Amino acid sequence: MKIATWNINSINARLPALITYLDKEAPDFLCLQEIKCQDENFPLLDIKGAGYNALFAGQKSYNGVALLAKEALAKPLFSLPNAPDGGEQARFVSGVTQAGIRIISVYVPNGNPPLKDPTNTEKLKYKLAWFDALHSYLKGHADEPFIIGGDFNVIINDGDVYNPEAYRTNALMLPEVREKLADMVKDLQLTNAFKTLHPEAGNYSFWDYTMGAWQRNLGMLIDDIFLSPSLAERLKSAEVHKYMRGMDKASDHAPLMVELT
DNA sequence: ATGGTAGAAGGTCTA
Numbered sequence: 080m081k082i083a084t085w086n087i088n089s090i091n092a093r094l095p096a097l098i099t100y101l102d103k104e105a106p107d108f109l110c111l112q113e114i115k116c117q118d119e120n121f122p123l124l125d126i127k128g129a130g131y132n133a134l135f136a137g138q139k140s141y142n143g144v145a146l147l148a149k150e151a152l153a154k155p156l157f158s159l160p161n162a163p164d165g166g167e168q169a170r171f172v173s174g175v176t177q178a179g180i181r182i183i184s185v186y187v188p189n190g191n192p193p194l195k196d197p198t199n200t201e202k203l204k205y206k207l208a209w210f211d212a213l214h215s216y217l218k219g220h221a222d223e224p225f226i227i228g229g230d231f232n233v234i235i236n237d238g239d240v241y242n243p244e245a246y247r248t249n250a251l252m253l254p255e256v257r258e259k260l261a262d263m264v265k266d267l268q269l270t271n272a273f274k275t276l277h278p279e280a281g282n283y284s285f286w287d288y289t290m291g292a293w294q295r296n297l298g299m300l301i302d303d304i305f306l307s308p309s310l311a312e313r314l315k316s317a318e319v320h321k322y323m324r325g326m327d328k329a330s331d332h333a334p335l336m337v338e339l340t
Numbered sequence: 341a342t343g344g345t346a347g348a349a350g351g352t353c354t355a
Contacts, residue, residue, distance in 0.1 A: 088355090089347055113355085115348060140348050141355090189355065287355085289344035331346075331355080 080339045082108040084184065084228030084302055085323075086285070086332035090114040090145065093330055094122055100323065101129045106336060107149050108176070110184030110228035110304075114143035121145070138169035144229075146172050146184045153177075159185075160216050163208035170209070180310070181220060185213065185229035190250030203250050206232070210259035217267055221307070227269075228304040230332065233260045235271070238280025239300035251301060269305040272337040273317040284319050285332045293324060304337045313339040 083106040087093045090111065101109070109131075114121070118137040126133050126147060135145035136157040146152065152174025158166030173183040190206030192199040217225070234252045237243040246252045264271065273282070283298025290297060306314060316338045324333040 092347065113347090140353080191355080193353085287344085288346050291344085328346095 083336040084110040085334035088330040109147040111145040112186035136169040181225035183227040270311040
């Protein structure tokens with residue numbers, strides 16, 4: 080069973096790349112983030128043509144998440160219960176597989192202040208509150224198997240970014256942000272699928288569009304897939320599909336794929 | 341002290 084997560088940075092701008100990816104890698108489940116379209120503009124026919132069903136939570140201009148699956152998913156949920164904004168921002172979608180595994184796609188808030196006002200911490204507070212809501216939601220489902228994939232917008236270890244000192248005060252790496260994710264992982268005994276198999280530094284899933292970041296390998300690992308405890312022993316392989324970042328018209332994120340037995 | 345790039349929307353914000 081293959082499950083992948085990919086911040087696609089506009090599903091319509093990336094539609095040819097998406098179809099190519101589905102054909103080539105054939106994930107059973109694909110979590111997408113930043114689809115950047117409203118529901119009425121979601122390319123459902125193209126995705127069905129590629130052999131996939133889709134659950135999606137769209138939004139105008141920003142955010143937006145989807146969950147593609149070869150099978151039909153049950154119990155669809157289109158927003159995070161008790162999200163700090165009441166679910167106004169489309170950052171969460173989940174469904175349950177026929178085998179009874181809950182699959183969740185999340186786009187965790189970035190949390191950095193608007194450039195015009197570096198003293199503004201509203202976005203950071205929102206990020207921390209969003210993590211609280213996610214933790215509570217998962218805690219309520221801790222007795223069921225689940226897999227959560229997404230853009231977590233957290234640099235978990237210093238070795239997961241090309242220059243940790245440059246990001247020390249960035250919302251992707253602030254201690255209180257790292258603690259929120261670490262507390263959730265510890266409390267729910269989650270397995271970080273990729274890092275468990277590839278603990279070494281220097282594996283990235285995101286390279287900024289600016290600064291020639293891709294060509295210079297100035298990247299960071301901010302996309303993750305976590306497994307609930309009962310699925311941990313099924314972990315077989317995990318990899319970042321870097322070739323997707325090297326394509327023309329690439330997203331700034333590469334997909335991360337995990338295989339379970 | 342801001343740039344660099346990309347995307348959606350629509351003439352600016354978010355990342």
